[in-house]
Structure formats: C-alpha cells, structure tokens
Amino acid sequence: MEFKYIPGKTVEVPDIPYKDQIELPASETAVLVVDMQNDFVRPEGKLVVPAASETVARIQQVLESARSRDVRVIYTQDTQVEDDPEFDIWPEHCLIGTWGWEIIDELKPGAQDLICRKNRYDGFYGTWLDHFLSKIWKIKHVVIMGTVSNICVAHTAASAGIRWYHVVLPADGTSALNEFDQALTLRQVSFLYNGSVVKSVQDIRFTD
Secondary structure: OOOOOOOOOOOOOOOOOEEOOEEEEHHHEEEEEEOOEHHHHOOOOOOOOHHHHHHHHHHHHHHHHHHHOOOEEEEEEEOEOOOOHHHHOOOOOOEOOOHHHOEOHHHOOOOOOEEEEEOOOOOOOOOOHHHHHHHHOOOOEEEEEEEOHHHHHHHHHHHHHHOOOEEEEEHHHEEOOOHHHHHHHHHHHHHOOOEEEEOOHHHEEEEO
C-alpha cells in the first residue's frame, strides 16, 4: 500500500491511549531525567526549549516521591566537544565544562544518583545506562521525563522499549518545541515502545 504526503494537507493525529494511573514497584523502577541542562532550559541557553521550564516543578515532584521510596534516579547529560559533527545539525550547545552543559540547579543530582553523559540523542548509545539498569539494579520499569520530547526523550524511550523495559512517560513532565512534536512522541511511546503514557506526573505512584 502506497502512502503519499500531500503538502498543505491537515493530518489528523490518532488518539493517544492515556492510562488513568500507573503503579510501579519501587525496587524494579528507575526515574530517568533527560537533558535538563541550562542550554535547553534557561532563557539564555544556546538551544532553549521554552516549554522545558514549565516541567521543572513537575519533575521535582516525581523525584521527591521516587527518593522517598528509594527508587533509582538517573540523569542523562548531553555532552559535546569543540567541532562536534552534531554542530552541523544544531547550533553549538552543551560543551563539556560550560555553564550550558550543567544540569539546572533545581534538579541537581544527588550523590547517590547516576549521571550518564551522552554524545547523541539516545541515552543508551555509548553509555553505561543499560548496564546499571539491567545488570546491577534489575530494573523493569523506566519513568522518562525531560527534554526534547521528540528527540532525546523519544530516542531514549525507543532504546528502552527495544530492550523490553516498560516505559512510562508523563505528558506534562516532557517538553517539545511544538505541539505536533509532543503528540508524535506520546503516540510513539504508547503505540510502539512498550510504553504507558499518562497525562500528569501525579498519575504515577511508587509502591513497596
């Protein structure tokens, strides 16, 4: 069957099957915060996502709940070097050691948290993320939040789903540059990546 895109045609987004509430066993769950760094979140950042600042308090809420239940917390940190090939695609950003590279103060990792520096969109690519999740901690469920929804969040969610982790994505805990990109991510995670999508971070519960 041939599908043809017609410029100017309005495309209807399929329904996104939101879950009412998700309960996750604390000992088998990890929370993954994707690229909440100054260059992406702060207004003066080099590649700012305006909606990212709206998710900060919501991500904090999940982190507080997770830590109270000893849920593992992981951060990905976009990490670039001078003359990185990615700068042929995007403006220079997240250069290692700069202010823009740092994770925002409101979401600073704790001493017990894992930080995975990454050079591409996917948090699993070239990092130790899967080693800790599967081999060390025996994790089955991954709650993913952060930015940018259709880029680093989506690629990381895809890699998690391909590895058979149950991916949980709160819509109000992720941010994109526009509504289409956000809807695309939610649709892909719920439809393709072994995932569960909820409307709010408040719909996630960690259980003993």
